[in-house]
Amino acid sequence: MSLSTACRAETHARNVLGKTTIHYASAIPNTKASTETTSPSYYWDTAPPTPIQLKRAERFFGTAPPKLLFSATNFRTVNTSKIPEVAFLGRSNVGKSSLLNALMGQNICHVSSKPGRTRSMNFFAVGGEDGFGSPGKLAVLDMPGYGKGSREEWGPEIMKYLTGRKQLKRAFLLVDALHGLKHSDEEILSLFRQNSISHQIILSKVDRILFPKGNPSAARIERNSPDLQRICEELKSKIQPGKRDGPEALGEIVTCSSETVLSGKKLGINKVRWAILAAAGLGDEKRKLLPADLLNDSFNHTTDEGHDITHPQTVDAG
Ligand SMILES: Nc1nc2c(ncn2[C@@H]2O[C@H](COP(=O)(O)OP(=O)(O)OP(=O)(O)O)[C@@H](O)[C@H]2O)c(=O)[nH]1
Ligand SMILES: [Mg+2]
Numbered sequence: 001m002s003l004s005t006a007c008r009a010e011t012h013a014r015n016v017l018g019k020t021t022i023h024y025a026s027a028i029p030n031t032k033a034s035t036e037t038t039s040p041s042y043y044w045d046t047a048p049p050t051p052i053q054l055k056r057a058e059r060f061f062g063t064a065p066p067k068l069l070f071s072a073t074n075f076r077t078v079n080t081s082k083i084p085e086v087a088f089l090g091r092s093n094v095g096k097s098s099l100l101n102a103l104m105g106q107n108i109c110h111v112s113s114k115p116g117r118t119r120s121m122n123f124f125a126v127g128g129e130d131g132f133g134s135p136g137k138l139a140v141l142d143m144p145g146y147g148k149g150s151r152e153e154w155g156p157e158i159m160k161y162l163t164g165r166k167q168l169k170r171a172f173l174l175v176d177a178l179h180g181l182k183h184s185d186e187e188i189l190s191l192f193r194q195n196s197i198s199h200q201i202i203l204s205k206v207d208r209i210l211f212p213k214g215n216p217s218a219a220r221i222e223r224n225s226p227d228l229q230r231i232c233e234e235l236k237s238k239i240q241p242g243k244r245d246g247p248e249a250l251g252e253i254v255t256c257s258s259e260t261v262l263s264g265k266k267l268g269i270n271k272v273r274w275a276i277l278a279a280a281g282l283g284d285e286k287r288k289l290l291p292a293d294l295l296n297d298s299f300n301h302t303t304d305e306g307h308d309i310t311h312p313q314t315v316d317a318g
Contacts, residue, residue: 037218037221037262037263038265038270039210039225039228039256039257039267039268040225040228041253041254041268041271042229042232042236042252042253042255043252044251044252045250045252046252049271049274049278053274054270054273054274055270056274056277056283057273058270058273060127060137060273061103061126061127061273063128064128064129064135065106066104066105066106066108066125066140067124067136068108068123068124069081069123069139070123071120071122071123072123073119073120073157074157074160075161075164078123078161081134081139081167082134082167083130083134083136083139084137084138084139084167084169084280084281085123085138085140085141085165085168086138086139086141086168086280087141087143087168087171087172088100088142088143088174088202089146089171089172089173089188090146090173090174090175090185091146091147091148091174091176091184091185092117092145092146092147092149092150093114093115093116093145094145094176094204094205095176095204095205095258096109096142097110097117097142098111098258098259099174099202099204099256099272100124100140100142101258102256102258102266102269103269103272103273104124104126104140109122109142114149115147115150116144116149116150118144118145119144120144121141121142121143121144122141122142123139124136124139124140124141125137125139126138126139137282138276138277138280138282139167140276143158146158146184147182159191159195162191162192162197163195163197168197169198169279169281170276170279170280171192171197171198171199172199172200172202172272172275173188173189173192173199173200173202173249174201174202174203175201175202175235176204176205177203177204177206177208177209177231177255178205178208178209180231180234181235181238189239189249190245192246192249193245193246193247193248194245194246196246196247198247198250199250200249200250200252200253200254200275201235201249201253201254202253202254202255202256202272202275203232203235203253203254203255204256204257205257206255206256206257206267206268207257207260207267209224209228210225210257210260210267211224211260212224216261216267217262218262221262228255232253239253252275254268254271254275255268255271256268256269256271
């Protein structure tokens with residue numbers, strides 16, 4: 001994608017859906033300040049993250065290796081914790097554990113092509129020590145999926161967690177880009193609204209839309225983005241059906257692929273990272289990025305084998 005095309009997509013492309021203006025945040029241009037090529041995400045209640053915010057989010061997750069805090073098979077056995085939490089939910093096989101691995105830069109969650117692989121709620125601390133005894137400033141939570149291959153009794157346990165957990169800042173609901181929203185997703189969306197649980201949609205496995213055949217490339221993103229845009233537009237009315245039964249999903253749909261690397265980064269992962277920080281109230285961290293950080297990508301090195309964050313010895317203070 002040319003710089004001018006990307007800038008145009010980033011700053012000008014807006015689609016008016018009903019009374020809402022959607023900011024179509026497409027590939028971030030390949031400038032020295034940001035080398036990230038990413039899939040288009042959709043922001044109509046919020047502003048798309050800036051390159052600096054994306055870098056900050058990447059840096060937050062790269063500060064220290066993730067740490068498994070605990071696993072629980074029912075809500076009663078969930079440990080107490082003081083740090084903010086975000087949870088990843090969705091149908092089995094939608095890509096929750098893969099996304100968490102991509103976010104944390106380590107293959108720490110179990111991934112399988114067989115639905116129902118994750119069988120407990122797994123809490124991971126990220127962002128480095130909080131200074132009050134916790135190994136992380138934030139906990140991210142991998143949940144068992146619902147639907148095919150899942151255990152019947154998970155539904156009530158997940159709901160107990162969602163409604164009873166004070167420090168839960170947001171539930172991220174993954175929707176498979178190819179399969180779209182299913183009845184079970186609509187049911188959980190309705191429960192989110194009825195129980196006033198803050199939630200937003202992540203569109204997973206977008207490589208299947210953007211690169212149905214052939215290798216990932218910025219040109220293919222540009223060519224196939226209208227398909228992705230159409231999927232998001234259709235989702236919008238379903239996730240924001242009006243406030244009749246409670247607060248709707250946040251008006252942003254972040255799209256990602258945990259298995260596609262472009263320009264050395266997995267597609268859309270920094271945008272998901274930023275959405276997490278924003279949800280947890282950690283987005284306004286005062287720590288400054290030095291100009292060198294924006295030019296030097298060395299702390300987030302990706303190999304063909306996967307996303308691999310090397311943790312810097314020092315984090316700039318201030
Ligand atoms: N094409 C593609 N496949 C993916 C992507 N993310 C995950 N997968 C594949 O989807 C399958 C399921 O991935 P998981 O991460 O285990 O899914 P899950 O939602 O955690 O599944 P459960 O734990 O069973 O609920 C695996 O075969 C992954 O390799 C993606 O971005 N693109
Ligand atoms: Mg899983």
